[in-house]
Amino acid sequence: MRILLVNPNTTAAMTEGMMCVARTVAPLGADVVPLTAERGFPYIATRAEAQIAGAIALEMIAAHAGSADAAIIAAFGDPGLPAAREIFDFPVVGMAQAALVSAAMLGDRIAIATFSPALRRWYEDAARNAGLGDRFVGVSAPASHAAPPPAGAPATRQLLAGLCHRAVDELRADVVVLGGAPLAGLAAELQPEVGALLVDPVGAAIAQAVALVSMTPRAGFARRSGRPLPKPTNGLSPSLARLFAQEAAE
Structure with a gap:
């Protein structure tokens, strides 16, 4: 089983942090x-940036689709996820959706804890798109914006611990999702001191991808409706252009 971990941010250290979690969760044989984006933003913090990152994510998946059994869009707001599911013939998992859906199977009141208030609206969209409805109780974030903190720094741990406690005390959450690729790995570290279940989005995405590959026949993807209409392309990456040419031929 070959799973692409597609980071549409350009920060390689962020990808490696997520891979540390992936290695602990992925079963033998997976x-x-x-993959780290070569252009775009060092980190994605708004819906406008996510639109651009989504197109980059499609190019990245297309370049490696021939050898893949599944792909994970490894940015918490899932940029490009609906589009990727239209054009690729294998499961594509969004990190935010996987974490939020998993959280919904663990408890009734779900919150997101993240490092910047700039992410609030985008993450609220993610919860809405995951279908949580009134089970989603809000985003716990600091009052002011800062660049993504180093995941292993004591200050980062202290910040996230406080935000998780706030989600429990003020939002009355019984499951808290740590929102953002820079926070990969902190859920396991903070769990002993937080009075709610913590969900690491990378771990959830790996688990969901493995399950979907195991339960979903590959042949079913080629027969599904809602595939792209045939049309010419101009200026796309060669791998993405070939994919749309294939759709047109079919």
Whole structure:
């Protein structure tokens, strides 16, 4: 089983942090392939940036689709996820959706804890798209924006611990999702001191991808409705252009 871990941010250290979690969750026989965007943003914080990153994610998946059994869009707001599911013939998992859906199977009141208030609206969209409805109780974030903190720094741990406690005390959450690729691995570290279940989005995405590959016949993807209409392309990456040409031929 070959799973693409597609980071549409340009920060390689962020990808490696997520891979540390992936290696602990992926079963034997599952090969997780890390990919980091070569253009775009060092980290994605708004819906506008996510639109651009989504197109980059499609190019990245297309370039490696021939050898993949599944792909994970490894940015918490899932940029490009609906589009990727239209054009690729294998499961594509969004990190945010996987974490939020998993959280919904663990408890009734779900919150997201993240490092910046700039992410709030985008992450609220993610919860809405995951279908949580009134089970989603909000985003716990600091009052002011800062660049993504180093995942292993004591200050990062202290910040996230406080935000998780706030989600429990003020939002009355019984499951808290740590929102953002820079926070990969902190859920397991903070769990002993937080009075709610913590969900690491990378771990959830790996588990969901493995399950979907195991339960979903590959042949079924080629027969599904809603595939792209045939049309010419101009200026797309060669791998993505070939994919749309294939759709047109079919």
